[in-house]
Amino acid sequence: MFGLAIVGTACAGDRPDEAMMLPIRTLVQFMASPPASPISGVFASTGVVIVENFAPYIYIGPSAVTRWETGFRGHVASGDLSELAVKFGEPQDFSRDGDRAYFALPTTWTGRAGRQRFKETGVWSFVLVRFNDAWHVLAYAWGVMELKSQAKPVS
Numbered sequence: 001m002f003g004l005a006i007v008g009t010a011c012a013g014d015r016p017d018e019a020m021m022l023p024i025r026t027l028v029q030f031m032a033s034p035p036a037s038p039i040s041g042v043f044a045s046t047g048v049v050i051v052e053n054f055a056p057y058i059y060i061g062p063s064a065v066t067r068w069e070t071g072f073r074g075h076v077a078s079g080d081l082s083e084l085a086v087k088f089g090e091p092q093d094f095s096r097d098g099d100r101a102y103f104a105l106p107t108t109w110t111g112r113a114g115r116q117r118f119k120e121t122g123v124w125s126f127v128l129v130r131f132n133d134a135w136h137v138l139a140y141a142w143g144v145m146e147l148k149s150q151a152k153p154v155s
Contacts, residue, residue, distance in 0.1 A: 015091045016103050020128055020135045024105070027137065032084040034073055039065070044129050044136040051141035084111040092123075099130040100138070107142075117150040 023042045030039045043065045050059040050068045054075040059068040075081070089106030096102075102125070109120045127139040 015094050016101065016128075020101055020103075023128065023135055023137050024124075024126065028086050031072065032086070034076060039069055041134075042137055044131070044138045047138060049139040053142055053144055080112075080114045082112045084109060086110075101128045101130075101135070102126065113149065119146075119148045120144055121146045 027039070027042050030042070046062070048060070048064040050064060051057065052059070052068065052071070052075075054071055056071070059065070059071070087108045087110075089108075092104045092106065094101070094103040104123050104125045107122055107124045109118075109122075111118060122142060122144040125141045125143075126137060128135045129138040130136075
């Protein structure tokens with residue numbers, strides 16, 4: 001089951017708007033339940049940089065998105081990850097300069113790794129770029145702050 005919530009309120013203009021959140025929600029849907037087809041429409045067409053907590057940890061260059069997607073699918077399979085869900089805290093440090101925006105999202109992923117439940121809390125920082133009347137992820141970096149696993153396997 002996939003879940004997504006943005007918690008808290010802020011004044012307009014000091015947080016990402018719904019159009020900025022769209023590629024992030026699409027990315028989360030992909031990550032929560034990777035479809036057979038490649039991810040599309042989320043990332044910028046060039047210059048993408050992704051920093052992740054699975055090898056090779058940084059994805060950069062013309063094939064960054066393809067390599068990240070392959071790495072992510074392997075990460076999910078190797079950890080037998082399932083039931084992934086995410087909750088976002090209040091966006092932090094939002095700034096926009098023309099067709100680029102930056103912000104950090106306190107993020108909590110939950111799910112199962114094998115038969116054990118887990119909760120991974122971290123910060124997801126994004127740089128978005130706007131082209132063709134839509135926002136796209138130009139860069140993101142994921143940083144884990146805390147990882148907890150349930151002590152007993154669940155059935």
